[in-house]
Amino acid sequence: MSFLRPPKIGFLIAAAGLLLMGLGIYRGEMSMVWQKAINICMECIGIG
Amino acid sequence: MDKRKNTKEWKRHGIQALWALLTNSYLAGFFYGKIYRGSLKKLCVPGLNCYSCPGALGSCPIGAMQAVIGSWNLKAAFYAAGFLMFVGALIGRFVCGWLCPFGLIQDLLHQIPFPAKLKTFPGERMLRKLKYVILVLFVILLPMFLVDVLGQGAPYFCKLICPAGTLEGGIPLVLLNRSMHSALGWLYLWKNVLLLILLFLSIFIYRPFCKYICPLGAVYSIFNPISVFRYRIDKKACTGCGTCAKVCKMNIDPAQNANHPECIRCGACKKACPAGAIH
Incomplete structure (x- = not known):
């Protein structure tokens, strides 16, 4: 595994990912994920 | 050589286990049948x-992703999506090889000696596309x-397919909560059957869930060819001996494409290369 001459596109896409995450947080998605994750997901465990 | 390879594998499994423990370290949950709410x-x-x-x-x-889409x-x-882009663009399917608890379970099951380990079968290449269908659908x-x-x-996906949810969430929570027993039905049965099939297959096929079903692996595979890591x-050093392709359990030829979408960066090819041509 190497960091030598990494493709610049990888960095650009990672940066775009961060921007998208920021947009998602701004829209309230993080809170929605949290609300879902702190309650037992009945569907996920095969009961719902 | 084999001993060296095994040492490397156990080192990777150690890191996988450590990561799994670190990200699942709310021990009270296992005693009281609750989940972390922080x-x-x-x-x-x-x-x-x-x-x-x-x-x-x-x-x-x-x-x-499903919680927000739904x-x-x-x-x-x-x-x-941004999180997956960020992680995928930085390390690609390194996550599958080193940071996925369900990958670790499959890795360990594959260590069980079995006379006929199946490396490939007719239609296997086609079956690998299934994970993209599962992701989209x-x-x-x-x-x-x-x-x-x-x-x-x-x-x-969680409701009808995810065996990780059954193993990591469904089974322990049902065992620890009697109140859930009356709610068990065909869905719980279906998910447990699916889990058992996948765990059994993992003994003689290397990581069947990752190869054919996992939507997370499908996402990261898209980023594999352009990831930074x-x-x-x-x-110049590669002699074309084919050793890397022989040791690759994901059935790819690293000499042809070292960053193939199916590569989980386990490092077996790098360790096995007699010319040290893989960095």
Whole structure:
């Protein structure tokens, strides 16, 4: 595994990912994920 | 050589286990049959790790994506998609090889001696496309469009397929909560049968879930060829002996494409290369 001459596109896409995450947080998605994750997901465990 | 290879494998399994323990270290959950409800769960973990696992400290990115897509108001999952883009663009399927608890379980099961380990079979290459279908259909389209009267879609991948949810969340929570026993039905049975089939297959096929089903692996595979953290082949040093392809359990030829979408960066090829041509 190497960091030598990494493709610049990888960095650009990672940066775009961060921007998208920021947009998602701004829209309230993080809170929605949290609300879902702190309650037992009945569907996920095969009961719902 | 074999001893050296095994040492490397156990080192990787050690890191996988450490990561699994670190991200599932809410031990009280395993004693009381509860799940962690703190603010760390706002954050996603890179691997497939059910957020209903009693020990889980973070959120599964595939579960998070379905939660937002299936909501009545938000629909577009920028937060989870951005997280997957960020991780994928930096390390690609390194996550699958080193940071996924369900990958570790399959790795360990494959260590069980079995006389006929199956490396490939007719239609195997085609079957690998199934994970992309599952990603589009069960993670995106069904939660988005198959909605109830309130406009909410269920997390269909988690509900109908995810064996990690059954193993990490369903089984321990049902064992620890008697009140859940009366609610068990065909869905729980189906998910347990699916889990058992996958665990059994893992003994003689290397990582069947990762190869054919996992939508998270499908996402990261898209980023594998352009990820920052990647393999490089020294073309001058490579003798074309084919050793790397022989040791690759994901059935790819690293000498031809060291950053193939199926590569989980386990490092077996790098370790086995007699010319040291893989960096």
